[in-house]
Amino acid sequence: DAMVIQNPRYQVTQFGKPVTLSCSQTLNHNVMYWYQQKSSQAPKLLFHYYDKDFNNEADTPDNFQSRRPNTSFCFLDIRSPGLGDAAMYLCATSRGGQPRGYTFGSGTRLTVV
Amino acid sequence: DAKTTQPNSMESNEEEPVHLPCNHSTISGTDYIHWYRQLPSQGPEYVIHGLTSNVNNRMASLAIAEDRKSSTLILHRATLRDAAVYYCILRHFNTGNQFYFGTGTSLTVIP
DSSP: OOOEEEEOSEEEEOTTOOEEEEEEESSOOSEEEEEEEOTTSOOEEEEEEETTEEEEOTTOOTTEEEEOSSSSEEEEEESSOOGGGOEEEEEEEEOTTOSSOOEEOOOEEEEEO | OOOOBOOSEEEEETTSOEEEEEEOTTOOTTEEEEEEEEOTTSOOEEEEEESSSOEEOSSOEEEEOTTSSEEEEEESSOOGGGOEEEEEEEEETTTOOOOOOOOOEEEEEEO
């Protein structure tokens, strides 16, 4: 089945140590998104790629970066994780220009120790 | 971005219909209304979407007010597996693809 896959499912990192979360998709969707979801809160959009064009949300901290080497893969890099960055990170995809919505991955739960 | 307002929580008895309301008084003519739900420890999943007319699929029905300033997600027979947070989201079709989530409604299904 076509899907959005996030690895790993759970990630533990040390305070200040760079960490990378990955997302892959078999849907051939041209738009990929990263959301941050803290406990008991709604998902918050960090940034998205429309094809190769990177679009950052105005309030996304500089500590968060993203890379999209090809259509299928997208990475979220946290350069210096703080305790406040502990959250579920969700990757989603969509086909640009169509009203049908997103397909989400199952998320990566990040713990910062 | 157009904003949605939903009740924080609702309860329903199992096997009974559930009507989840959403207000979106600032909706524009090109905003689609999307509903997603999120089960515990999972990513959100698509439920239904519509523009002006009522919509039905195997999961739910979407009733859209004539003035489009509100909508209702209808689960015809709630099951325990329907316990989730339900998000009503407006998506501007022309100017972008981004979803901005509101607070959602946490649905509890009582056996």
